[in-house]
Amino acid sequence: MHVVVVGAGLIGVASAYHLRVRGHEVTLIERAGGPATGASHANGGMLTPSMADPWNAPGVWRDLLRWIGRADAPMLLRPRALPALAGWGLRFIRASSPARYHDNTLRNLRLAADSVAGMARLRAQEPFDYLADLGGTLKLYGEARAFEAGLRKAGTLAPELITVRPLDRPQVLDLVPALADVAHRIVGGLHFPKDESGDARLFTERLCAAAERRGVRLRFGCEARAIDAGGGRVQAVRTARERIPADAIVVATGCHAPFLLRGCGVKLPIAPVKGYSITCTPAADDATPAPLALPIVDDALHAALTPLGASLRIAGTAEFTGFDTRLDAARLGNLRGLLSAVLPAHAARLLSGSVTSWAGLRPMSADGVPCIGPCGPRGLFVNAGHGHLGWTLADGSGRLLADLVEGVRPALEPRDYAPQRFA
Secondary structure: OEEEEEOOOHHHHHHHHHHHHOOOEEEEEEOOOOOOOOOOOOOOOEEOHHHOOOOOOOOHHHHHHHHOOOOOOOEEEOHHHHHHHHHHHHHHHHOOOHHHHHHHHHHHHHHHHHHHHHHHHHHHHOOOOOOOEOOOEEEEEOOHHHHHHHHHHHHHOOOOOOOOEEEEHHHHHHHOHHHHHHHHHOOEEEEEOOOEEOOHHHHHHHHHHHHHHOOOEEEEOOOEEEEEEEOOEEEEEEEOOOEEEOOEEEEOOHHHHHHHHHOOOOOOOEEEEEEEEEEEEOOOOOOOOOOOOOOEEEOOOOEEEEEEOOEEEEEEEEEEOOOOOOOOHHHHHHHHHHHHHHOOOOHHHHHHOEEEEEEEEEEEEOOOOOEEEEOOOEOEEEEEOEHHHHHHHHHHHHHHHHHHHHOOOOOOOHHHOOHHHHO
16 A cells, blocks of 8 residues: 655654555655654653653653743643643543552553564664764662652552663772762662664664665655545545555654644544753864763753763753743753763863753653554544653554554554544
8 A cells, every 4th residue: 555654743744654564555745854853852862661650750840830930840840831721631630640650651551562662673774873882871860759759650650561680889980980080979870771873863863764765755845734534544645745645644744743633533642741851072183082882871860961972961940831942041051960960070171162052842642651553544644642652662653553554463552642532
C-alpha cells in the first residue's frame, strides 16, 4: 500500500523507515526544509527508560501553582497559556492520581524498553554514526530524602525492564571523577546502565537518508493542509500545491498533530511544552579532555548534561507557554547555572567556546503516554504526543505504528497507546 507520513522529526522518520522496510510504498512530507527541525533538533540527547514516568506526578498541580512566575522553576506555567490549556490541563491533573500515574509510567516503560532494544538491531542494519554512547545515565541527588525517594521509585518499576545501580558518594566519584569539585554536595546517585545517549538531530538526519536509500520518497518544504476522506476512509493529503493520494496516512507532527486531525473529526489532547538547551563546543585548539563520559541528570530541575563528542549539551526544564519558541534569557540562565553548579572547574572554559541556544516544543499528551494507532476514518493513523520521551520511544513507536498499519498483532498491548482512550 502507499502510506503518506506527515512530519519528519524522530517519530515520523522512524515510522516511514519501518513501513518501508516492510515493503510499503512510503512518501514522507515535511513543511520544513529538512528533517529534525522541531523538537528533535537539539533535545537532551538521551534515550532513558529510566525516566519513563510522565510529568504529571501526584500533587503536580500544587507545584505548578507555587511555581507560577518563577523563572527558576523546573515546570513553569505562564498565565497567558491558561486559556488554551484549560481542557488539556484538567485531563493532565486527572491523570496524576497515584494509580493512573503508575499505570502510565509502566506503559511508557514497556514501550521504552522495546524501543531501546530495537535500537541495537537498527544499529546493525544501518551502521551510521550519531555519536552514540551506551554507558547509561547517572541521576545525581544532593539530599538524602530525595535519593531515597528516587531509589524507591526505581524499585517500583518492572525489574525485568530497567536496571538501576544505587551509588554512594565515593562510587559516584569513581564513575565520574569530574564531580570531585562538588563532592560535598552529592549524597548519592542512581546509575541506569541500559540508558543511551547521542545526537538526536544527527540520528534523525541519517535515518532519513537511510530511508531514502531504501526507497522512501522525501518531500521537504511541503506542508500538509488537510486530509481528504470519503466513504469512511482516507483518500489523500492536500498540500498548498497538490493532492497526494494515499491508502494510509500517518500524522506524526508532534504538538501540531491536533490541528491536522481536527479536520477529520479527531480531537486529541496534545499540548506544547517548551524545553531549552545550550550546546557548548570548545574552540578547535582546546585539547582538554571532555569532563563527562555519560549524561548527568539533575532530577530536581528536570535537566541534564549530555556529552556529544567534543560538545556538551545542557538541556531541560518545562515551560507551559503555548506555541511560543522565543528564547528566554532567564530560562537559559538556569541551564548555565546548572553547568556551573555541576562542573565548576570546566564551566568557564566551555562557555567561552561556541555556545548555541535553542528552544523546542515537546508534544505532551494529557496523560503523558503517546498516542499511537488508528483514529477517525479508516486508514488514518497518528503517532504523536511523546513529550520528553520522543527519542527514547521513537524506534519502538515506529515499529508499533507499522504493525497497526499492516493489521499485525503487535508485541505490546496496542490499547495502552490507542488515541481512542481520550474519546
